[in-house]
Amino acid sequence: MRLERDTKTNIKIPRPGQDGDVVILGPTEQSVKTARRRINMIVVSTRMKQKFTHFISIPMNDPDVQKRFEEFRERVLQECPCRGLERSLFILPSKLHLTVGVMCLMDNEERLFASKLLTEAKEKIILPILQGHLPLKIRLKGLSYMNDDPSQIDVLYGLVQEEGSSQGVIQQIADGLVQHFYRAGFMKDSEYERGNVKLHVTLINTRYREDPDDTNLENEETKSQNTKKRRETFDGRDVLQKFADYDFGTVEFTSVHLSQPRVALGADGYYPPTCIVSWQ
Known part of the structure; x- marks a missing residue:
């Protein structure tokens, strides 16, 4: 009613x-x-307040990477008896991925x-940047964390780098994808305005911490929702020192996926896709 009054229009909304x-x-085209x-501004503002339903991901769950991650997990649990660190904090090996950006x-x-946007991005952004760099391999090596205190870590992640002379290609693609979706109104200003996407592969997240009273904790995103009020950090100093x-x-x-985090996993254990663009 306020919009109708301010713009001198009649707005009919489905029940x-x-x-x-x-x-x-x-009465006029301008009105x-x-x-x-103004309606579009309300929709965009409301979207940004919602929990994300999809995210753009680059799968990092190659069988060899999964095996090495499992070895890393077992060694960390055996060699680093740190405060707050337990098995349930580790992501499932089949879900290892590089996060580009999230959206609702x-x-x-x-x-x-959004699927159309990703398909367009393949032709306009991904393939032009990849030209001359295929096949491109991404190495997952080294560790870092999201906050400033290694004794109070919530998220421990792996660092990524391109093999050979293709340095900076993944960063260019990630930044281009976020800009593409931001301009279409599907990603937050902060994800675009911060300059560069923070390339990371989550390995340990305290939001995954198991609730002993919860009998269905297979999905890390479900754990995340259930543990928001009782999130507890872990001391990662030994892990960072021994496995830097x-x-x-x-x-x-x-390939690049438009992934769904809060639904049953696919047959391969990865996040089910709404859309996949590939160039094999």
């Missing part, structure tokens, strides 16, 4: 549970455009549009 367009009627622009897609129409240069191996970069 709850009904599909259909929002119809704007007004209709103004109302439409509210309905099937938006999922289709741990080499998890390489993955050939062949």
Whole structure:
């Protein structure tokens, strides 16, 4: 009603549970455009307050990398009896991935549009940057963490680097993808305005900590929702000292996924995709 009053328009909205367009009627083209622009601003603002439903990922779950990660996990648990560190904090090996950016897609129409954006990005961003660098291998080697105190870590992640002379290619692609989705209104300002995407592969996350009263904790994202109020850091100083240069191996970069984090895992144990673009 306030929008109608401010823009001198009549805005018809489908009833709850009904599909259909929002119809704007007004005395001038400018009044209709103004109302439409303000409605879009409300939608974008609301989207950014929602929990993310999808994220752009680069799978890092090559079988050899999974094996080396499992060896890393067992060695850490045996050699680093740190405060707050336990098996449940480690990501499932089959879900190892490089995170590019997250977004909230509210309905099937938006999922289709986001899939179209990713398909467009393959031709406009990914392939032009990859030209002359294929096949491109990404090495997962070394550790870092998200905060400033190694004795109070919430997220421990692996560092990524390209093999050979292709330095900076993955960074260019990640930055280009975030800009592409930001301009379409699907990613937050902060993800675009911070300059460069922080390339990381999560290895340990305290949001995964098991609840002894929860009998269904296979999905790390479910754990994340259930542990928000009781998140407990771990002391990672020994881990960082002993495994600072741990080499998890390489993955050939062949695809980018629009992944769904909060649904049942696929047959390969990875996040089910809404869309995949590949160039094999």
